[in-house]
Amino acid sequence: MKSLRVVLSLLALVAAVSAVPSHRIVGGEFTEEGDFPExxxxxxxxxxxxxxxxxxxxxxxxxxxxxxxxxxxxxxxxxxxxxxxxxxxxxxxxxxxxxxxxxxxxxxxxxxxxxxxxxxxxxxxxxxxxxxxxxxVLPAPDTAEPATGTKMVAVGWGKDGPDGELQTMQKAVNMTYLSRDECSVIFGTFVQPNEGCLEGGDGHGICLGDEGGIAEDQEGTAMALVSWHVSCDAFPAVVTLLAPYHEWITSHFDT
Missing domain, CATH: 2.40.10.10 (Trypsin-like serine proteases)
Structure with missing residues (x-):
């Protein structure tokens, strides 16, 4: 029953956001070989x-x-x-x-x-x-959650807008991190532990196909991966922080 309530709530959220007009392309710049070698x-x-x-x-x-x-x-x-x-x-x-x-x-x-x-x-x-x-470069396991306002860059081949197409060329876009508390103000209980948000400026954001992409800080550390989003640049995207999973990740290197 709990799963059903969550699904229905998610569908309601998607329907609400779908009513928000968002015909702008998702901004950012095309990258070159070696800009994000990871x-x-x-x-x-x-x-x-x-x-x-x-x-x-x-x-x-x-x-x-x-x-x-x-x-x-x-x-x-x-x-x-x-x-x-x-x-x-x-x-x-x-x-x-x-x-x-x-x-x-x-x-x-x-x-x-x-x-x-x-x-x-x-x-x-x-x-x-x-x-x-x-x-x-992964964050150390004791790395604290980034502060709201931390500058990050997201990278991927996702769509260039809600009705756009997947990009054949990789792009990077500057984003701002929102803490889990700040992210929860927008998405409520949909935001899970070890998650936060990335927020873009006007016409800048993450879209379908960018999931799994890196959220990198200004020192080049992979702080998070893009998890999910609603629409594209209309709302922030939810990311999974990597520091809390350092032990789980590295424990599989010998698998």
């Missing part, structure tokens, strides 16, 4: 059907990637692409790997999106190249 595209490439970008992810080490559970849970034929900003392999430097194992956080809740993290074990190791492809 970023990957997570995509599906089935034997029957077409290749499709699903979400972003970040490189943890040479054969593990971190993304959102909501993106990959129940999916098959998963792959990742690193060392590239184009989904169309324009540079020739791109590294494509097959996902051999998906490790969903044991407490992930598909309804509330609590603990929205998954580790992808790859078939082959990445070949790290300085300035092109390298692991993310």
């Amino acid at each position: 970023m990957v595209s997570v995509y599906t490439d089935p034997l029957i059907g077409s290749k499709q970008h699903l979400c972003g992810g970040i490189i943890l080490n040479d054969n593990h990637v971190l993304t959102t559970a909501s993106c990959v849970n129940g999916r098959s034929s998963l792959h990742v692409m690193g060392a590239g900003v184009s989904l169309e392999d324009q540079s020739g430097y791109e590294e494509h790997k097959t996902v051999n194992m998906v490790i969903i956080h044991p407490d992930y809740d598909s309804v509330t999106k609590a603990h929205d993290l998954a580790i992808l074990k790859l078939s082959h190791n990445f070949i790290f190249v300085t300035g092109l492809i390298s692991p993310a």
Whole structure:
């Protein structure tokens, strides 16, 4: 019964937000190779059907990637692409790997999106190249929640607006962090422990396909991953902080 109430409340929230006009593109700048060497595209490439970008992810080490559970849970034929900003392999430097194992956080809740993290074990190791492809810098496990107003950048290949299309070129957008308390003022009990929000300026925000993308602070630390959002630039996006999950993430490096 509790899950049903949550679903109905989410549907009501989505319906309310859908009434907000939002015809502007989601702002940001196109990136270049090496700007965010830890970023990957997570995509599906089935034997029957077409290749499709699903979400972003970040490189943890040479054969593990971190993304959102909501993106990959129940999916098959998963792959990742690193060392590239184009989904169309324009540079020739791109590294494509097959996902051999998906490790969903044991407490992930598909309804509330609590603990929205998954580790992808790859078939082959990445070949790290300085300035092109390298692991993310994770926050230390005792890192405090960022203060409201902390500047961050979000990266991804998501849609350029609510009615737009997925971008074939990676983009980055400047955002501002809102603490869990501030985020809860907007979304109430939908905001779970270890979550916060990213807020963009006018015409700047996160959209469909940006889930799993990095939220990086000004020191280059991967502070959070984008979890979910309502509409695109009309409301802040909810992110999962990574510091509280440091032990869980690193405990799977030998998997």
